Amino acid sequence: MLLFLLGRILRLLTLLVAVSVLSFLLLELSPIDPVRAYVGADMLKVGPEQWAKIAEYWGLDQPLPERFARWGMAILRGDFGVSMIFRRPVLAVIGERFLASLALMLTAWVFSGVFGFALGVLAGMKQGTWTDRLIKWYCLTLASTPLFWLALLMLLTFAVWLSWFPIGLGVPAGVPTYEVTLSDRLYHLLLPALTLSITGVAGVALHTRQKLVEVLQSDYVLFARARGESGLQVLLRHGLRNIALPVTTLQFASFSELFGGSILAEQVFSYPGLGQAAVQAGLRGDVPLLLGVVAFSALFVFAGNLAAELLYWLIDPRLRPKGDACEQR
Amino acid sequence: MKKEAVTTLLEVSDLSITFTQYISGLRQRTIRAIINLSVNINHGEVLAIVGASGSGKSLLAHAILGILPGNACVDGKMVYAGELLTPARQAALRGREIALIPQSVNFLDPLMRVGAQVRSGIFNGNSTALQREIFDRYHLAVGTEQLFPFQLSGGMARRVLVATAAVGSARLIIADEPTPGLHPMIVRETLAHLRELSATGSAVMLITHDISAALETADRIAVFYAGTTVETAPASDFCGDGELLRHPYSKALWQALPQNGFQPIDGSQPSIDNLPCGCLFAPRCSLASRDCLTTVPELRSLRGGETRCHHAA
Amino acid sequence: MPVSSAKTLLLSCRSFNRRQRTLMVVALTTVCLLALLCGGLLLGEEGLSTNLTNRNMPPSLSYPLGTDWLGRNMLARTVQGLSLSFAVGLAAASTSAFIALVLGLTAALGGKRLDAAITWLVDLFLAVPHLVLLILIAFIFGGGITGVITGVTLTHWPALTRLLRAEVLQLRSAEFVLVSRHLGRSRWWVATRHLLPHLKPQLLVGLILLFPHAILHEAAITFLGFGLSPHRPAIGVILSESMQYLSAGSWWLAFFPGLALLIMVRTFDVLGDNLRLLLDPHSAQE
């Protein structure tokens, strides 16, 4: 168990390091001039002297290995640098933005999990019937739907036509942060979270359905039926028990898509989360922030995968040691 | 249960099972897994159904219980305790009157403690007490009920599987290959349990590929070949050189046993998608005549048994 | 009385024509996709010109999908956008399939070290959310159209690589391959004579099923503002532009192009699934 955990964490480290190093090198080799990206629209007002100063300030005048070493040392100290757009430490920006995104993603995660599971169980039990076909068709179509388009439709329907919701922004415009209430936040969270949940349902439902169909074809369900259990009894006694774990695991392993989805949803609803920050960093050439987001998202995805595996270890009795079972014969 | 006179409990006549399958390119093909099978079983007897592995014997068990997969098509007639066995009747009987002993622990829910799984076969009475009692009868320690199937040793698994059927009050118990590749000691123990069950008046249908296990336990033996029964005979007919046996395949099976000369039969069972049109055994039969190649022999009674051979006497 | 239930009979009747139905679906989807591609090529620049007298028209007979704020025909823009998506999808799918084939074969046949290295590489690509990876690559390439196309092209191979690797590993232990190896055939000989023919169906289906992913990602990344210039009617660009006009009520600017994209993606999906059914009947047995 401990060995397994250590191995996993070691793997995380190699992957994280590799992601960071590769991103850094690629960014360095790219034709983008970070100073120009930094100066942006003020280009004409900046003289060559100032230009050089800025370059020096960011350490851009030094050769690549040197910069790499400096960057590496800084990272090890937990210093991801200063975001060029926000003019604040990258970690602070990420921390604040991530909390906003987390609220969004968590809501969507829970909702899509619950509804997807229910839908999948229904389809699996009714396998081959019209109910099943309808649910399958719905989920497959949902999976082909561009998330940002769905978000636009939601915006059109609920914000433009029905005027139930604001057109965007995580908080009301023009109100200082400390005056924003919890209900304000919830109000602005609802629409993007709903969009994200709707698309999330497809994957969970299809996976649940498939697992349930597999379970229903298993030998132990055949035996259960031979012992007179009805369809519903089979589901309650054996079905749910055997699909709960793989489905929950998959839900944890889907953090990657969740993150991607939140980027798009945040963009449409102008929700000030981490995804929006990533887009801005990319568009406006904020290298430190972009690097930070890449590393952080990798960490996020890994956390999901680790949680999934830990769950198996904790819950599935088959992974436990055989224990005293053998001595009892 | 009181000992009843020799009366038929279950009568299967002309049972056929076909499957539709998709092969490459989504073309369909039909597979005839069981063809015109007839067999009956009496109260309080052990009937063994013996045939090579992979010859579809399990399907007979599933057909009696009504748990064949959806792409199976069943034809024929089954009468249980004087009543026609319809799907509705099967649903009401399975688990209560008709019980199955499966071949391996894979038939137990891997995530459910075995005690609970044995208890789910009890429909009235104090289930915990009954389960404890049966575990005690089969020498399963008290802690066993808390174990998961994967934690059981081979012998324990076998006893638990028998317990799942014995715990109810089933009148027909179908043991589907209950001794696959087990230690001889465990085999003997399991077979003894089956005999015990029949001694209480239940009918036991033992489906196996192991002819010596069948001979040790059964009152009557039905020999299964290429999807049908070719002979039904009292176990006592399997003796000497097999001269009391009626069908050439039964004789060959008997003579192939180590203690009877170890003479193997040439050839192999016909594949189910390419069956001969006459007698199914004709390609391997030394007695085959022209008739045998063109007409299917009917099942007929002969010397207290039944056989499906033109030339049997 | 026969025990046979009417239900089983019914089941077998309904699926009797399954082969024909599947073949038809395959043919139909292929024709639709080809028609779309031809439409995009034929339409050319026509209809993309600005026409200030017909601005912001809702859908009508002469403009089935309406016009935008410059009076451009939205139908023409949408078809153009879709054929661009098609092209990007094709580039991405074929490149990714090629990479996946090479890496999958190498991983499965090249020994333990190579296998570990390739598995690690796959994990590396899957370690970062796909969209973040696309943003990173688009940025590295200077944010232009090259960035977007390279990004989409170079990031869709990991899943297929895994699949092919597993497939080859399974094939490798198959009897006929073992016999061949025993007869002293070289790895290369076995790979080209035995493995490739068996992998072809997987590869074809994998290739087609890559399209939907690639197309959706291309649309997403252009929607976010990376890569393609506003003059190029990519679906993502059209949709992101439409956002400014939504509050004014120009719903058709967003609705139809997105719907068209959805239909195209779904068509690829259906095509891929049906091809798989034809080539791998086990998945049809359920």
Ligand code: SF4
């Ligand atoms: S019917 Fe003919 S071929 Fe068949 S077993 Fe009898 S003798 Fe042999």
